[in-house]
Amino acid sequence: MNAPCLIGLDWGTSSLRAYLMGDDGHVLEQRAMPRGILRVPGGDFAATFAEVTEGWHEAVPGGLPQLACGMIGSAQGWREVPYVRSPADVATLSAGLANVLTASGSRLHIVPGVRHDGPVPSVLRGEETQIVGALVLRPSLAERALLVLPGTHSKWVEVRDGAIGRFETYMAGELFALLREHSILGRPARDAGAEARTGEPGSAFERGVDTVRDSGRAGVMARLFSARSLVLTGALAAVESLDYLSGMLIGEELRSALTAYEVHPLPAVTLIADPLLCRLYRRAFARFDLPEPEVVEDAASMGLWHIACTAGLVDAVSVTDTAGSTFA
């Protein structure tokens, strides 16, 4: 039990996580480096790969199978892996693996992203693996679910019969960072020295959510400037204006998504994110009188494990057993 069986990597734009996994998918050792694909010195992915997995290959004679997901498979990554089309389940993803040769001569396999052609095409890369993991960790989600993966580019993903279906992208995270750092809306907080504030936002967050919720069909663009005008008219403290702005942007994500996902009843929403983001989104959901979403905190390693099993990279006990014995 728990001999090393797989090296998994979640290699995104800004960060890199590596997992050494045992024969039931359990994480034996985990490493994190600030070596997202845009921060790899000299673009030398092979050297960074060798560094983050140092000492792991020697654990088993003949080496370990290796699987990565995320932006490492994009045009800016190690090798561009073509998107597979939705609906896409774990078999689709496994069939779409590509690989690169590492410095030691071994193969690193890479999970493809997914493309959905709705009114406009949308794409994701990395989230597909988290979703696969979430469906293993919460088997009840597989039949029908709405998964929300907040972040720089939030994804709202419909799952049907174990496959990624329709999804939408909201740029709430990137927009918040841009507006905070570069726009006139961030200026009062910058002047007040509040932009470096970390931790949980105050009640101005709820006020921002409510503002956008109550805008109806007009939406956030008709309200964004209020992050400034409320401060100018003395109705909002400068130090609270970023919390208010954050609330408006997350509120818009909910307002817009609820109109786009006109399924009745709305399937229960499950959040896949870190604890701080999950708390923020739960607070926003509450202002929309929506049921409290369930949370799956870190599903990437389980997704990598399940895809590796399905692709035959590792010989594993059945995934059901795996989930049952390790995570249930």
Add this chain to the structure above:
Amino acid sequence: MNAPCLIGLDWGTSSLRAYLMGDDGHVLEQRAMPRGILRVPGGDFAATFAEVTEGWHEAVPGGLPQLACGMIGSAQGWREVPYVRSPADVATLSAGLANVLTASGSRLHIVPGVRHDGPVPSVLRGEETQIVGALVLRPSLAERALLVLPGTHSKWVEVRDGAIGRFETYMAGELFALLREHSILGRPARDAGAEARTGEPGSAFERGVDTVRDSGRAGVMARLFSARSLVLTGALAAVESLDYLSGMLIGEELRSALTAYEVHPLPAVTLIADPLLCRLYRRAFARFDLPEPEVVEDAASMGLWHIACTAGLVDAVSVTDTAGSTFA
């Protein structure tokens, strides 16, 4: 006729325009400097004022009356002039003038901005003077009109009975600049060297407008990422992606404003802007099957003149005569 009667200044965030006006409000001489309030060396407004009006004061024994509008009356300007509340007509604005002492000992009067308390408060500063001017130049607008002043912060202003009523702010211009320069959406165009392209956008602009128009209640936030995904999937050229983005943002302004201004029928829309922005907005209006808006190109000097007359800073023939004789 046409002896100098008034010095007017349109003093905004990034630029400064000065007008020497004759006794019928006609502009005898005009000067422009890149000396918006954030670009005044050392914050020495008095020195910049003396520079931009050099030689004008000597034209008349005893000097000329002087009136400025715009961000020069904000907290970051020469003196903060309190907002007057909507509804605000030329009499309200004239009654709200404040003034500062110039280096020569004369008084520079400053037009107040306007505050409207809707679901959230909104404010404008500078646009009130353009609107006053537009109502002189197009007297038919005074009874009831919807004026759109596109720009960094676009204003949609309802006019009733000659007064500024309800208005909304859209940050289309600032958002476009932010996304072009700092976001992942601007990257393809930046990589393609297309971000410095000037002039009229191509047909990708219409495509962006249509994308948001067809989003219905969801709005632009559910579509913004398509400026990237369309490029990634080969459906949009990188060099066209900024035109597409511009179309989406202006399209959202229309989509959102049309839901906010649920007046039926929508009053005829009049644009107050420079020619390039007017053409862009007319193209967007056409995609929404709206009547072609009328255009008033530069109304600031006439607004300054009319406010100065109403406040008694200049002795003038009646404004109706003025408009009739000079501009009709």
